[in-house]
Amino acid sequence: MSMASWQRFPRLWSSRFMRLAASCSSSTAPLSKPRFALLNQQGTLPFSRQLSTANVSKSRLLKPEERLEELTRLGITPYPRYSPPKASLVEIGNIIKDYQDVLEDGSKDETKKVSISGRIHSKRDSSSKLVWFDLIQDGHSIQVVFNRKNYIGSDQEFELAARNFHRGDIVQLTGHVGKTKTGQLSVFTTEAFELLSPCLHPIPTRSGLKDPEKRFRNRHLDFLVNREGLEILKTRRDVIKFIRQFLDSRNFLEVETPILSLQAGGANAKPFVTHANALDMEMHMRVAPELYLKQLVIGGAERVYEMGKQFRNEGIDADHNPEFTTCEFYQSHANLETLFEMTEDMLQGMAKSITGSAKIATALSEGDPVELSFEKPFRRINIVEYLEEKLGAALPDLSSEPVDELLDICKENKIYVSAPHTVPRILDKLISHFIEPECVQPTFLWGHPIVMSPLAKDIKLESGRVVAGRFELFVAGKEIVNAYEELNDPVQQKERFTKQQSDKDKGDEEAQPMDMAFCTALEYGLPPTAGWGMGVDRVCQILTGSSHIRDVLAFPTMRSLNPTSPSSESS
Numbered sequence: 307m308s309m310a311s312w313q314r315f316p317r318l319w320s321s322r323f324m325r326l327a328a329s330c331s332s333s334t335a336p337l338s339k340p341r342f343a344l345l346n347q348q349g350t351l352p353f354s355r356q357l358s359t360a361n362v363s364k365s366r367l368l369k370p371e372e373r374l375e376e377l378t379r380l381g382i383t384p385y386p387r388y389s390p391p392k393a394s395l396v397e398i399g400n401i402i403k404d405y406q407d408v409l410e411d412g413s414k415d416e417t418k419k420v421s422i423s424g425r426i427h428s429k430r431d432s433s434s435k436l437v438w439f440d441l442i443q444d445g446h447s448i449q450v451v452f453n454r455k456n457y458i459g460s461d462q463e464f465e466l467a468a469r470n471f472h473r474g475d476i477v478q479l480t481g482h483v484g485k486t487k488t489g490q491l492s493v494f495t496t497e498a499f500e501l502l503s504p505c506l507h508p509i510p511t512r513s514g515l516k517d518p519e520k521r522f523r524n525r526h527l528d529f530l531v532n533r534e535g536l537e538i539l540k541t542r543r544d545v546i547k548f549i550r551q552f553l554d555s556r557n558f559l560e561v562e563t564p565i566l567s568l569q570a571g572g573a574n575a576k577p578f579v580t581h582a583n584a585l586d587m588e589m590h591m592r593v594a595p596e597l598y599l600k601q602l603v604i605g606g607a608e609r610v611y612e613m614g615k616q617f618r619n620e621g622i623d624a625d626h627n628p629e630f631t632t633c634e635f636y637q638s639h640a641n642l643e644t645l646f647e648m649t650e651d652m653l654q655g656m657a658k659s660i661t662g663s664a665k666i667a668t669a670l671s672e673g674d675p676v677e678l679s680f681e682k683p684f685r686r687i688n689i690v691e692y693l694e695e696k697l698g699a700a701l702p703d704l705s706s707e708p709v710d711e712l713l714d715i716c717k718e719n720k721i722y723v724s725a726p727h728t729v730p731r732i733l734d735k736l737i738s739h740f741i742e743p744e745c746v747q748p749t750f751l752w753g754h755p756i757v758m759s760p761l762a763k764d765i766k767l768e769s770g771r772v773v774a775g776r777f778e779l780f781v782a783g784k785e786i787v788n789a790y791e792e793l794n795d796p797v798q799q800k801e802r803f804t805k806q807q808s809d810k811d812k813g814d815e816e817a818q819p820m821d822m823a824f825c826t827a828l829e830y831g832l833p834p835t836a837g838w839g840m841g842v843d844r845v846c847q848i849l850t851g852s853s854h855i856r857d858v859l860a861f862p863t864m865r866s867l868n869p870t871s872p873s874s875e876s877s
Contacts, residue, residue, distance in 0.1 A: 370506035377504065380466060384504050391421035391498055393480045398422055399446040405483050406491055414484030414494060422448070422493055423478040423502065425530075426471060437468045441477070441493075445533055449492040450479065458497050467499045474505025522862055535857070541660060542846045542858055546613060548656050549633050549842070558609040558635055563598035565591060565615070569819050572596030572761070574730070574806075575618040576815040578628075591617040596761065596837065597824045599636050600792060604832050611635035613842070620816075624854045625784055628863050631842040636792070640836035642765075642775055645789040646750065649779055649838070650682045653748065653845075660849050668782055669853040670746075678782060678848070680748060687745075688753040689737060690773065696740045704729060704755045712736075726813035730758045745780030752777035760802040760818060761837075763791040786844045794832035796825050 368376060377384045401420065409415065424441035431437050435454035440447050457464050471477055481495040509530055515521055521528040521535075529535050550560070568587070570577035572594030582589050595612050602610045613633045620626065637644065657664050657680040664680045694700050697715065702708035712732040716723050723735045733755060741751060752773075756764060759774035766772050775791030793799055803820045810817040846858040856862035 393419040393421045396420045398443040398448045409485045411485050411489040412487045414482045416482050421480045426473050426475045451492045451494045474509050476503040538850045541850050552652050553611050558611045563595045571818050571821045574816045578617050578619045593618050601827045603636050608638040627855050634839040636837045638833040638835045645836050645838050654680045668848045669851045684748040686750045728809045728814050748781045750777045760806050763793045784844045787840050789838040792835040792837045796828035800825050
């Protein structure tokens with residue numbers, strides 16, 4: 307909801323109370339000037355707009371252990387076992403939906419009582435017999451009127467709650483829904499105002515929480531202060547739900563494959579290595595589920611997919627996190643054209659389902675937001691032809707290991723390539739430099755050199771050139787889909803694994819190792835199969851307008867605060 311929709315409602319200050327308070331010298335805290343609370347008509351209230359209370363209780367200045375001792379001394383159980391209330395427990399959002407446009411100003415629904423629970427967002431003492439609270443639950447806020455004349459409990463019970471329940475505490479109460487004379491939807495407390503869990507630390511609602519280091523190392527606090535973080539996670543849930551529904555409706559079988567294995571294959575990436583004590587052997591965390599999923603296709607599961615975590619021991623930046631979520635599917639008797647069409651259908655449908663339109667605005671790593679269109683068809687670029695056009699010359703024969711010639715091209719164009727220098731790594735740098743920056747709108751890059759795609763089938767173009775049966779989809783400069791016509795020839799697969807192993811032996815830690823078990827599985831016959839993988843986190847970035855991948859992760863990986871301590875914070 308935009309900030310323009312927030313409206314101001316004045317606090318209710320009794321002139322009689324103001325005169326009385328001004329003359330009272332025994333007040334425990336000075337009165338502040340009347341302030342204004344930011345409330346939305348639907349009752350939604352961002353924590354970051356919290357204003358301080360008029361009266362600050364001495365107990366709020368106590369250390370955590372001191373406040374717990376004080377609560378116990380007063381007979382208040384800080385962490386009681388939960389007991390459902392006698393009246394129906396209703397979500398605040400539902401109360402707003404059911405009553406906001408029904409009740410008249412100054413009226414109550416006294417035909418029934420409701421119970422609500424939530425976190426105290428603000429507290430305003432009007433007098434010793436009247437306290438106003440704002441409770442927040444799941445992004446919705448409602449005012450609570452705590453008036454002694456309406457509360458059926460004892461004076462002591464009223465005073466304990468009024469004096470000792472504070473901003474941040476989680477409480478539960480029962481009362482009638484109504485509106486104040488100024489039209490503010492409220493719950494008028496009648497009974498059972500109980501503390502469920504105290505907040506022992508201040509919530510930085512006045513200053514806010516903007517520093518990324520503080521936000522992502524204290525994600526619980528970040529979500530309390532910056533509500534938009536939870537809204538992004540809800541969008542992430544919707545994205546994953548849409549992908550599953552899309553594939554389930556096409557008769558795909560969802561499976562789970564191992565995360566730990568003897569070696570990590572299926573993608574060019576450096577794996578994490580661990581040790582299995584029970585087996586006394588080194589194991590790798592997976593970098594992709596591809597080889598397992600293709601074995602399932604060999605076994606007769608002709609449409610199969612997996613949604614899950616992958617782990618790559620590589621760099622961290624705006625588009626990369628060491629653990630990330632992908633969806634991979636494999637469909638027999640399909641080819642690249644099948645995958646082109648499915649990808650366009652999925653992303654166009656997803657954009658409309660999540661945002662309501664096939665055209666969305668999203669943030670780039672630099673500059674102003676741009677409008678992206680997921681209307682079909684997407685642009686297609688033949689990689690080799692486009693590279694040669696940009697270079698103004700033909701690429702050398704890539705089958706002859708032209709490392710020196712490719713490095714000369716990079717040097718002429720001031721492109722730095724880190725060691726080890728292999729043909730796939732140099733080509734990837736050229737593509738990243740010349741082509742990827744142009745892929746703001748959804749763009750398919752296809753026609754990769756075979757040397758870059760050891761698991762893809764060959765395709766012979768009309769020009770006579772042989773390329774890999776593969777495409778990548780880039781959106782907003784990010785690779786979000788990688789797809790193949792899968793190589794099913796076991797002899798060719800062994801040859802390509804051998805070449806990858808050679809690159810690995812030269813120091814390329816991302817090259818794939820030889821996997822003889824997979825080659826043996828291919829000998830049983832893999833039908834013509836199309837394979838497809840999507841980076842779910844990056845799709846969520848695009849659909850939520852997030853410029854950094856950490857914004858779409860509940861708990862992104864963070865650098866340790868104390869590198870010398872193995873037990874120091876890492877996430």
